[in-house]
Amino acid sequence: MSLLVVGLSHRSAPVSVLERASLAADTQAKLLQDTLAAEPATEAAVLATCNRIELYADVDKFHAGVAELSTLLAQHSGVVLEELTPYLYVHYEDRAVHHLFSVACGLDSMVVGEGQILGQIKDALARGQELHTAGRLLNDLFQQALRVGKRAHSETGIDRAGQSLVTFGLQQLAAGADPGLWAQGKRALVIGAGSMSSLAAATLARTGVAEIAVANRTRARADRLVEILRQGDDTTVRARAVEMSAVGDELTRADIVVSCTGSTGLVLTADTLADALGTTLDAPAEAPAVTLAPIPAPADVDQHAAWVENGSATSAPQAPAAPAAAPRRVTLPAQSTGPVKLALLDLAMPRDIDGAAHRIDGVRLVDIESLADASADAPMAADVDRVRTIVADEVAAFGAAQRAAHVAPTVVALRTMAADVVAGEIARLDGRLPDLDEKQRAEITQTVRRVVDKLLHAPTVRVKQLASEPGGAGYADALRELFDLDPQTVAAVSRADLNDPNRGRS
Numbered sequence: 001m002s003l004l005v006v007g008l009s010h011r012s013a014p015v016s017v018l019e020r021a022s023l024a025a026d027t028q029a030k031l032l033q034d035t036l037a038a039e040p041a042t043e044a045a046v047l048a049t050c051n052r053i054e055l056y057a058d059v060d061k062f063h064a065g066v067a068e069l070s071t072l073l074a075q076h077s078g079v080v081l082e083e084l085t086p087y088l089y090v091h092y093e094d095r096a097v098h099h100l101f102s103v104a105c106g107l108d109s110m111v112v113g114e115g116q117i118l119g120q121i122k123d124a125l126a127r128g129q130e131l132h133t134a135g136r137l138l139n140d141l142f143q144q145a146l147r148v149g150k151r152a153h154s155e156t157g158i159d160r161a162g163q164s165l166v167t168f169g170l171q172q173l174a175a176g177a178d179p180g181l182w183a184q185g186k187r188a189l190v191i192g193a194g195s196m197s198s199l200a201a202a203t204l205a206r207t208g209v210a211e212i213a214v215a216n217r218t219r220a221r222a223d224r225l226v227e228i229l230r231q232g233d234d235t236t237v238r239a240r241a242v243e244m245s246a247v248g249d250e251l252t253r254a255d256i257v258v259s260c261t262g263s264t265g266l267v268l269t270a271d272t273l274a275d276a277l278g279t280t281l282d283a284p285a286e287a288p289a290v291t292l293a294p295i296p297a298p299a300d301v302d303q304h305a306a307w308v309e310n311g312s313a314t315s316a317p318q319a320p321a322a323p324a325a326a327p328r329r330v331t332l333p334a335q336s337t338g339p340v341k342l343a344l345l346d347l348a349m350p351r352d353i354d355g356a357a358h359r360i361d362g363v364r365l366v367d368i369e370s371l372a373d374a375s376a377d378a379p380m381a382a383d384v385d386r387v388r389t390i391v392a393d394e395v396a397a398f399g400a401a402q403r404a405a406h407v408a409p410t411v412v413a414l415r416t417m418a419a420d421v422v423a424g425e426i427a428r429l430d431g432r433l434p435d436l437d438e439k440q441r442a443e444i445t446q447t448v449r450r451v452v453d454k455l456l457h458a459p460t461v462r463v464k465q466l467a468s469e470p471g472g473a474g475y476a477d478a479l480r481e482l483f484d485l486d487p488q489t490v491a492a493v494s495r496a497d498l499n500d501p502n503r504g505r506s
Contacts, residue, residue, distance in 0.1 A: 007054030104149030251276035
């Protein structure tokens with residue numbers, strides 16, 4: 001079996017496609033269940049965030065796995081396969097491990113170094129465990145990814161290479177001013193009470209806003225978030241919870257609005273915002289076309305490029321390269337000029353705030369798409385290279401551990417067979433020498449066991465060492481062949497290890 005990931009992210013797809021392809025929680029669960037029901041996959045996990053959707057699986061066939069996972073992503077996202085295919089990337093085996101570890105460290109994030117992704121990886125693992133779709137491989141992989149991400153943040157200054165998406169968004173709203181000075185004394189409205197909204201509320205409180213109102217469809221969650229804000233030792237912010245029905249009134253008092261809900265429709269329309277400000281929508285402004293880097297368009301799913309580093313590395317056998325895509329000419333909306341009366345930060349995917357809000361006089365809107373554009377030219381810290389070294393080392397260690405684990409059931413089966421042989425010979429000895437006392441019998445038994453253990457020690461230790469090296473899986477096969485081990489016995493050891501209730505729990 002081999003690890004395969006098929007997905008799309010802000011690196012491979014425009015925000016409009018990511019927005020349409022976003023997966024609700026119940027859709028993610030159905031995707032996992034359907035992936036397991038598909039023939040090539042035995043394990044599955046889905047990592048879905050505001051700027052990436054990735055399906056991980058343990059498959060026995062590469063081409064069939066790519067086709068099946070791509071089809072499932074299209075079916076559950078609602079974007080037809082022909083339209084989705086050009087934006088998908090594929091990573092296989094070690095490249096798949098490298099990709100997830102890079103994601104966990106924030107190297108693949110819209111804002112390099114942000115730490116929010118670690119919580120999202122943890123949620124993805126918990127979902128796979130709860131639905132019993134994550135087996136030994138994905139449990140090991142995701143838990144190791146969490147450890148690698150934590151190591152990168154603790155051993156390097158990757159956090160300095162970029163800020164959290166919330167912090168970066170506030171910097172964009174401040175338009176070059178110091179965010180702390182810009183936010184000082186302002187009133188904020190946070191819509192949503194999930195992990196990203198909670199992070200936004202906490203960041204706003206630390207930044208120095210005077211008041212935060214939290215609106216959420218479930219009032220109890222808004223109340224909990226408000227209580228957390230009130231108990232913070234490093235802020236003196238006034239926090240209160242409001243009903244979603246009161247959002248319109250709150251808009252008339254707010255200076256800053258941050259929205260991140262799981263809604264599939266708009267939470268704030270342009271008309272609602274215009275009414276709150278007592279103004280109207282301006283006529284659409286003419287904006288210059290901007291040339292963006294081309295996105296490769298593979299001829300089929302077997303040619304997907306691995307969008308990592310410089311965008312040219314591939315992670316699976318490739319068909320002949322498709323013709324290069326032409327640069328995209330897109331028109332970006334121009335923001336309203338003049339004093340900013342209401343600053344809007346939309347961190348949701350799909351978007352919560354109507355994109356036409358930029359046409360309202362006095363409104364400044366920053367959303368996922370504008371954050372992607374702004375962060376593209378952000379300076380990279382020297383620590384990024386150190387993190388890449390950590391990732392490379394951890395990928396090698398993970399591969400060695402997985403290859404060693406592959407031979408472990410064979411070694412256990414060999415030792416079990418040896419123990420059975422010893423037990424059989426001791427039983428024969430009892431029949432031939434029935435007058436042995438307990439002390440003599442125990443000494444003979446111990447001697448025979450020591451002889452067997454010494455004979456097996458060197459080859460079993462050596463086969464584990466050899467198995468940890470690339471191509472070492474064949475040593476387990478050789479061991480089974482040489483000692484005529486029953487494949488059913490080896491499989492039983494693997495199943496027992498997989499069903500261990502303590503495995504995969506952090």
